[in-house]
Amino acid sequence: MIIAPPSSVIAARSSLSLLSSLIHRSVALGCFPAAQAVHASLIxxxxxxxxxxxxxxxxxxxxxxxxxxxxxVFHDIPHKNIFTWNILLKALLRDGQVHSAHRLFDEMPERDVVSWNSLISGYASAGFIDKAFGILSRMQELGVKASSFTLSIAASCATSALQAKLVHSLVVRFGLGCSNVVLGNSLIDMYGRLDLVGYASHVFHAMDEVDLISWNSIISAYSKSGCSTEALEHFHAMWISGFSADEFTASCILNVCADLMDLAKGEQLLAHCFKAGFLSNSIVSSAVIYMYSMCGRLDKAVQVFQEMPRWDSALCNSILASYFYTGLEDEALTLFVVALRKDVKPTEFTFATVLNSRLCCSSIELGTQIHCWVCKTGFDSDMITANSLLDMYAKLGLFEDALNIFYAMASKDLVAWNTVIMGLGKNGQGLQALRIFREMQKSDMEPDKITLIGILLACSYTGMVDEGKRVFSSMEKKYGVTRDLEHYACLVEMMGHAGRLKEAMDIIETSPHNLNLSLWSLLLEACWIHNDLAFSEIIAEKLLQSRACSSLPYLVLTQIYTISGKWESVARVQKMMRERGLKKVKGHSWICIRNYIHVFEPNQIFHRKGEAIYSILGLLDWVMEVEEHVHEKFILLEHN
Structure with a gap:
């Protein structure tokens, strides 16, 4: 005998089914009012x-x-289960409330691996990488076994070799590395991002099974590390293994061919892209443009760009970079303006390319116009764009504007600190550079070799020799940075500027780079600046004996022997210079007036509108003389 359920139970089930269906429809609609209506029905x-x-x-x-x-809703549920807690945890993290989510996590009566994964992913997404790895370590201490998804999250956000090796050790510990293709691919990508291509190769070759993503990841790792030949070898191995290239493979290998300047191989791959229909992908087309421009075929790059049916940011960025790379900066700026008129949205790469150009770094008006566009499009909060603005203002010598941008940045990476320190140092603001350096150390940001080059340059340009020597001597012990050629060059230049030539020579001779010609050339320039002809002759002759490729020692000796009237020695040096195929390198001076850059060569007599320019220079010279006479008279009157 079958007993029918009471009518109240049937009604309850019917209500549950109806309300569940309403929630499902609300999810499909993705509409907040619909969710509120369902919530009201439930209440x-x-x-x-x-x-x-x-x-x-x-x-x-x-x-x-x-x-x-x-x-x-969470507080209205009296009997919460693990799913209830995990859903709210996910909601708070999605809303960026990581601290509230962490408090909720600590209050949870029980946690599963999903809870741990959510918190780790939330911290990583918010940029708190150290916090994410702290949660991972706590997870291991409590004996919670990490899943392959946990380790994939950790691999995707690792920012140091130490973190990468921690993730890899956990993968090995749980026996997931060789059999799990997705996790193996995450490890390859992680090591590729961190420029640890040897480890990436080890993971790839240890995998039981690989897929196309595995091949793409290892090829990309070799390409990013500058191992272009190895990237091509793996591409051929992939082809032999029966895997066909996709758009990602094609764009990566085209970039490799560009780096190798191997146009023949690049065009072979281009033919395959054409057959497979990959050129409709703007990333692939951008790679083709980059390849042609790097191989000196800008005409082909422009042709590819013009044949594209639709412009987008990737295409415009690629051709923009090609114009700047080949020195066609006016054409690049014209394209930038046309792209804006065509409603092609600029990216952080667009602004970085334009702001780093010679035109922006020589024209205040143009630089400030681009800065206005940055603010108008909302990229002023982007770190890459902010760093480019910072660098541009530093190069223009507008260090106050650079500092305003620097202090307005919500978060500062090492590039920002290095840029402002280097900019202040080169503009003779050594004390401010040291102050920023101290602020950097207080913010727990560790200096690298670039930071210390900036500090040494700041000390050099402002004559703080003793401070510079202290920084140099404490580099390895205090900051953990190994002294290399650039740091020795800064120190030699510093001593040279201060006229401490003998001390500079001792530094070179006792350094591990004592055979490096660039250091001796720096000392030679300092000797010439301080008019120490005897010392200059000794160093220049030393450089000649080592068959220096620079024309500097030959020119210095020619000048010295000319002054001394040693015409036979002059002829000997000039003959050596001709035999070794060396030519005098001409320097240039330039000034930007009303968006036109005037370039002057040494000893140039004629120039565009030269008569007017030299008339103005004569007038300025006369004004300076008058002011000097007036100033002298004023001092005499005061004295009397």
Whole structure:
């Protein structure tokens, strides 16, 4: 005999089914008012306290980004299960409330691997990488076994070799590396990002099974590390193994061919891209443009760009960089303006390319116009763009504007600190550079070799020799930075500027780079500046004996022997210079007036509008003489 359930139970089940269906429709609509309507229906039927329906509503609000409503639903559920806690945790993290999410995580009566994964992923997404790895370490201390998804998250956010090796050790510990293709690919990509291509290769060759993503990851790792030949070898091995290239493979190998300047191989791959229809992908087309421009075929690059049916940011960035690379900066700026008129949205790469150009770094008007566009398009908060603006203002000598941008940055990476320190140092603001350096250390940002080059240059340009020597001597012990050629060059230049030539020579002779010609050339320039002809002759002759490729020692000796009237020696040096195929390198001076850059060569007599220019220079010279006479008279009157 079958006993039918009571009518009240049937009605309850019917209500649950109906409300569950309404929640499902609301999810499909993705509409906040619809979610509120379902919530109101649940409250009317007193089913908002039902665990399953409450969880579904909680998940609905989470998907809509309504974290406050999700919190209200959470508190209305009397019997919460692990899913209830995990859904709210996910909602808070999605809304960027990582600290609130962490508090909720600590309050959870029980946690599963999903809870740990959510918190690790949330911290990583918010940029708190050290916090994410701290949670991973705590997870291991409590004996919670990490899943392959946990380790994939950790691999995707690792920013140092130490973190990468920690992730890899956990993969090996849990026996997931060789059999899990997805996790293996994550490890290859992680090591590739960190320029540890040897480890990436080890992971790749240890995998039981590889797929196309595995091949793409290892090829990309070799390409990013500058191992272009190895990247091509793996591409051929991939082809032999029966894998066909996709758009990612094609763009990566085209970039490799560009780096190798191997146009023949690049065009072979281009033919395959044409057959496979890859050229409709703007990333592939951008790689083709880059390849042609790097191989000196800008005409072909422009042709590819013009044949594209639609412009987008990737294409415009690629041809823009090609114009700048080949020195066609006016054409590049014209294209930039046309692209804006065609409503092609600029990216951080667009602004970085334009701001780093010679035109922006020589024209205040143009630089400030581009800065206005940056603010107008909302990229002033982007770190890459902000660093480019910082660098541009530093090169223009507008260090106050550079500092304003620097202090307005919400978060500062090592590039920002290095740029402002280097800019201040080169503009003779050594004390301010040292002050920024101290601020950097207080912010727990570790200096690298570039930082210390900036500090040494700052000390050199402002004559703070003793401070510079202290920084140099404490580099390895205090900052953990190994002294290399650039640091020795800064120190030699510093001593040279200060006229401490003998001390500079001792530094070179006792350094591990005592055979490096660039250091001796720096000392030679310092000797010439300080008019120490005897010392100059000794060093120049030393450079000649080592068959220096620079024309500097030959020119210095020619000048010295000319002054001394040693005409036979002059002829000997000039003959050696001709035999070794060396030519005098001409320097240039330039000044930007009304968006036109005037370039002057040494000893140049005629120039565009030269008569007017030299008339103005004569007038300025006369004004300076008058002011000097007036100043002298004023001092005499004061004295009397």
């Amino acid at each position: 009317k039927t007193c089913l908002h306290r039902h665990t399953i329906l409450g969880n579904r509503l909680l998940d609905l609000y989470s998907g809509l980004g309504a974290s406050q409503s999700a919190v209200a």
